[in-house]
Amino acid sequence: MPEFFNVLPPDEARVLLLHHLGWRLETERLETAKALGRVTAAPILAPHALPDFRRSTMDGYALRAADTFGASESLPAFLLIVGEVAMGQAAEVVLEPGQATIVHTGGMIPATADAVAQIEHTQVVGDPAAALPFEIEVFRPVAVGQNVLQVGEDVLPQSEILPAGHLLRPQDIGGLLALGITGVEVSRRPRVAILATGDEVVTPQEVPRPGQIRDINTYTIAGQVEQAGGIPLLKGIIPDDFSALQTAATSALDDSDMLVMSAGSSVSVRDMSVRVLDGLGEPGVLFHGVATRPGKPTIVGVANGKPLLGLPGNPVSAMIQFAMFGEPAIYHLQGLQNPPRHGLVWAKLSQNIASESGREDYIPVRLADTAEGLLATPIFGKSNLIYTLVHADGLIKVPLNKAGLPAGEMVEVRLF
């Protein structure tokens, strides 16, 4: 048990955890259209160029640019329109010098054309409803390539369109399907076992007797697991008994890729959690104690490559610590290289916040749009109080090296 009895700064603690997670989960093949939010297993190359034919970006006439050089309002170029390229059809018309063809936005450009004159810069000579062929005047010179999307302008053949470890967003799904990539190899979703412990904890369905409380952490953490792309496995409530907890934790971990326990905050219960987590595999508990508030007594470990989290029983601490260690671990297991950046907003702090230097403090805040901009009002309360988070829109961090924040300061609020 490589134990670190000192309390670690949170960034250092996270690095230590991820350092011990040397592997990533197996991959699976999915329909691309169903892979939103999943993580690519390998780099993906473009099988062909996009677009793979030259397309017009305007309604107008595909032509030879040279035929329009010197054209002006007073001295237009005259061109003979000999065809029309229908949408979705090959542009088979062959243009002789002085000839052009009708083309629509997105339509194909004939091989013999090299530019498109926008319809607004032209005029039909004579009857505007005349049948083909008819003559037009072009009032502006058109440059070679103007209003034309070139082959490969979006993607070149064989170029890497997505790296390995990329989280698939709607635009990525669209980009893959545009190239006919209808299947994609992605990491499977991590299965995260969640165990609640505590002689005082009962299910939400039960009516607690005096001294009992309903389980909150199983459900808040399950929501966080889901939002991070994992599959929560609810493993129930275990009494404060070493062997019951050991049996439950061993079985929960066997069945999953990661174990999260939320335990009471009393010293004896916490010691038991440390011993149980440490016995689950190598290297065991990495540290217990993080320099944050709330959440100092967090236990973090690894058992044979699987992350282990022992969260404080207080629901506010549990959520904040899960965001700090659980979420990055779920991303890491999927090989995610570009975890989504947390949305932040800047807001003006409505009142002073005191803190201790040497500790990262997280304070829930409520946001309000005011005439002077966004205002962040701290919600103070013990970390037992889940409703401090229910009433909050986000969290403010008071960094390690600061002893508080003054009213009026602009602060970054992490949406939560």
Add this chain to the structure above:
Amino acid sequence: MPEFFNVLPPDEARVLLLHHLGWRLETERLETAKALGRVTAAPILAPHALPDFRRSTMDGYALRAADTFGASESLPAFLLIVGEVAMGQAAEVVLEPGQATIVHTGGMIPATADAVAQIEHTQVVGDPAAALPFEIEVFRPVAVGQNVLQVGEDVLPQSEILPAGHLLRPQDIGGLLALGITGVEVSRRPRVAILATGDEVVTPQEVPRPGQIRDINTYTIAGQVEQAGGIPLLKGIIPDDFSALQTAATSALDDSDMLVMSAGSSVSVRDMSVRVLDGLGEPGVLFHGVATRPGKPTIVGVANGKPLLGLPGNPVSAMIQFAMFGEPAIYHLQGLQNPPRHGLVWAKLSQNIASESGREDYIPVRLADTAEGLLATPIFGKSNLIYTLVHADGLIKVPLNKAGLPAGEMVEVRLF
């Protein structure tokens, strides 16, 4: 057809759309544990206080605060420990003056106690492993209520814990279950029909012939619908034929709560889309034209309370316009009062961006962490190019009243 031929500023356009959506969807009852991301149908009241018994926030001794008044290191208070409150049990011990009981973090406080002395501020007299009763010294005075969570400190009985129209986050689920609220009435998820149109568009499974392209928009929009909480209904690809489109649009709308069409950008096709959308119900098309780039030719309407969107065929325009009108419409249909704030990050712009005053420009940017902080590099490219968004981490907005942004300026990047 109350048509507005002028091009509307985007904020005004959105207000106009939402103004015409006077209703919200029916509600359904869900298990609270499965309601993550759903929207409450009605205010929810607390059935009882939380906590509903007084709890200790420390390991220590529950006592009568008056017994410790004046206690100090040199003159400690002596108390007789007559019991232990086990976790999850009612605190039935009755304390006489001068008596106290062991209590654990989260445990119940006896009716006859009014404070908890933290174990660190006490010492057992004589053998520390002595059986009950034993005597302790308390070295600091304890105030009434100290280290005690009071009844209702988190939630008062009958208080409104969540308003109607609230998006349920993990902490909200936890907060409801803490009160035994295991079922919740929420809006059903809006069903959003997505129609692609265009003679040139084929499915991703097909190999396009010259002049054809694969459908992108159906899938990018489906992803956006899902992320906003809707259920995407993929209604396939319809050729550019008025009556085929009318039939398909009518049937798609019958089956859904909202219709999104992505159509080509050529003038004739766009005119057809306007006519089809306008014929689907009252009031019909509200406007076609928004002062943004990309996405100016967006069509927005309402048919009998159902939102209608006619998006430009260009995939970049389609995604940006969907974010602008589709997402708020999906939220609105669910009665959502607190749509999630979009995550923003601040970054330094790496190069000049030109724009036109009187138009809101959206420019995809890539973010990089550098020694000088976050750097945003614009990704220029025609709005036909889906890979400008695949390579982007977010969008910069150049406001209506600005004619561009200079390099070095700090800009807000909307994560995308």
